[in-house]
Amino acid sequence: MKLAFGHHRNFLHQGETRPGTFGLHTAAENIALSLEAETGSIEQLGPLRNLCSPIAAARIAGYQRICSRLYYGWAEPSLSRNYGRQMARKLKYSDVDVVLCNETKHAAYLHTDRKVALWTDTLYGGIFDYYQTFSNLCSRTRRAMEQMDRAAVENCDLLVFASDWASQNAIRLYGANPDKVKTIPYGANFTSGMTRNEAENLVESKRFDGPCRLLFAGVEWTRKGGDTAIRVVEKLRSSGISVEITFLGTDPGKHMDSIPEFVHCAGFLSLNKPDELEKMKQLYRNAHFLLQPCRAECFGHIFPEANSFALPAIASNTGGIPTAVHDGINGYCVNVEDVDAYANRISEHFQSPEKYRALSINAFDDYHNRLSWQKSVQTLIRTLEK
Template identity: 30%
Template structure:
């Protein structure tokens, strides 16, 4: 009889679609499948391959939703991993194996920091999920502590923190040293919400560096803030589809070519675009907010600035970091190493397994 951990994987989002929930469930599933110490069973209606894509399109047209599988479908499992699907955990059936609720935020956090209009029923649903789950795993220590504060210290023994991984197909090989910032310094901003992600601050930092005589260009991916057409110092790519090889290649090239990834975000949980940048040896400059401190080790893979830091503050930090070429090269190398050791989905899967095995 196998001594491997027998896991189920259940999600309301399509785990075979790289665009579904930013690809997070898909990368989780792949990492768990690579984990040699587990036997994995995908639950629910999801199927891989061409037939699976056809079925998913039909389900979408019909408006079908994912429900909790029958107990017979989960027979023999030790645990069921359920990412970002609180309602499925809350509907925990009698006699099922231990449900593991994996998420990155509480409803109240989303209201407070994102100004999302989330109905009060969501708090009840999240409380039910935490109450029904055998384990609750947040993506940051910050959010784990917040959940205990919001829902009660009695849940503390079942609440854990494991950082999410980077949403890339594979970890690239160690990068070559980045070229000197000549003829220009390349900054990269990736985000769908220009205002919330602090795109205006990234733009102000670019302009400040240019005024100081440090030729700088900013590439914006994921949104179109408007009003930037024709500027030689700005490139805007409104959308890239990771399911398309040419778009995926363009995204990874942008990470590799950047000297810094800049994200002066005003509200975030644990943005794994940090890990994507680090995977290409690109240090990150980002706001110290939410669970970001679980991703950034200052001096190793980037720097955190106060949430109210303006473009000049980011420009100051960038100018200081490139003033010493050897120190900048070392920061790029350690950014890759930090990602490899701490911020991959394989690291996430191994930490999940360890958490469950020690229970």
């Protein structure tokens, strides 16, 4: 089976730089590199030119000036259709069997005689009025996204999602054939690189006679539940447990009148800067738990990242998180705003070191068995070959 990767960037070309963004762009890079490593060679259909008709270009400029609701020019149907035409032209001179895309806009209008597969974290319809950036959309953008969703569901031979939540949304919202819908979790944007022996030594070295160290990671304070994390720490402290929390990626000072002494801020650290990446890894090594009381999340690369450090996650049960975090295996999921439940899960394990160590090693094993890009890509290839 010969594979092509359909994206407007070429992630294997030496001249292409990292996108510098998160989410699907970073996932696309990891998918492309992992497929290349696993198969020995994949064909990149990118780079693609970002083209639209003069009428669409004028419309984009006009909407951005006058629209009071959220308008996204990248969702204009003419852009997605043009991506499809560019890839279809390249496929005329290719002998690949399958084209894999990781964004709806690339898969929706790719008309070819090859098998087309989509592996993404959600269709747009699944996050309308769920993510703040997909709420209050203008009618044109919302219609265009729904149109892309429906076109992708109809056009793709295989629909693969990073979570059961997204898979069920495709079936519920757009009537996708359940036989062509599969769930394969995403992997991590960065990992510890530790062996199991190193993970065991790290877990054994953690102290339980001092403060319980929590790590919160995320740029979006409200969506990731930064305020809830603070309330969880306050609950733990009121019960007599010494605890502190470090915020990575966001500044709690922008959301609080004063910063309590148990709150630390690491700021935003870049994966592309070696010294900052090492600081980030040290935060993961030092923490006892990852605390992610998210209000909205399609999957969460943060969970396999944490698990690769033998760091268990205490998270909310919203969106795709329950696919990433399995209760009692690599952490626990609780109701989104249930401060007592987060605190109880943390205290019961911190106050029982053996119980904590077992959960931590299980989390490390779960990363290697289920949540690494290598494992996920291997599962994807087997699915595509059927």
